Amino acid sequence: MITRKLIKSSEEYASSIFDIKLNEEDKLLTKDELIDKSSDCDGILSSLTEKLDADVISKLSDKVKIISNFAVGFGNIDPDAAKKRNIIVTNTPDVLTDATAEIAMLVLLGAARRAKEGIEWVNKKNWKWSSTFLMGKQLTGSRLGILGMGRIGRAVADRARSFGMKIHY
Numbered sequence: 001m002i003t004r005k006l007i008k009s010s011e012e013y014a015s016s017i018f019d020i021k022l023n024e025e026d027k028l029l030t031k032d033e034l035i036d037k038s039s040d041c042d043g044i045l046s047s048l049t050e051k052l053d054a055d056v057i058s059k060l061s062d063k064v065k066i067i068s069n070f071a072v073g074f075g076n077i078d079p080d081a082a083k084k085r086n087i088i089v090t091n092t093p094d095v096l097t098d099a100t101a102e103i104a105m106l107v108l109l110g111a112a113r114r115a116k117e118g119i120e121w122v123n124k125k126n127w128k129w130s131s132t133f134l135m136g137k138q139l140t141g142s143r144l145g146i147l148g149m150g151r152i153g154r155a156v157a158d159r160a161r162s163f164g165m166k167i168h169y
Helices: 008-017 031-037 054-059 080-085 097-112 115-124 151-161
Strands: 043-046 068-071 086-092 144-147 166-168
Touching: 008 151, 031 054, 054 080, 068 115, 080 086, 097 151, 151 166
Parallel strands: 043 068, 068 086, 144 166
Antiparallel strands: none
């Protein structure tokens, strides 16, 4: 059972090798719906939105052998309750490190260079040239403070260094 929509190609691939139950409406399932819909499934592919706590896990069918969480952590799953039921729990650590670092740089560049304002002016087709128009801030030589130098922090720092930024953490 896949609890939330995936990209179409992933759903098609999974369906080609497994007998899959999809959440076609992509709605958050209640605890009772999750228990009911997974009753004849060998595994559950959950997202971080599903709370598989001890109560839910205790009511899952004996057929369920694995809960795979497509999220970096598994704070939404009670691993001790799963272990008591001999259910394997997996997650996808590090899957979002690069994507998150890239988005952090997108936000940083967008803010520094006033991208939102620039796009609005282009769409309105109503700008007048000026040497200081939407000047923004140059990243080269700027300082970037990073709180937490874990996987994502290091990935952001690597990208920021390529812009000549000074990193502080």
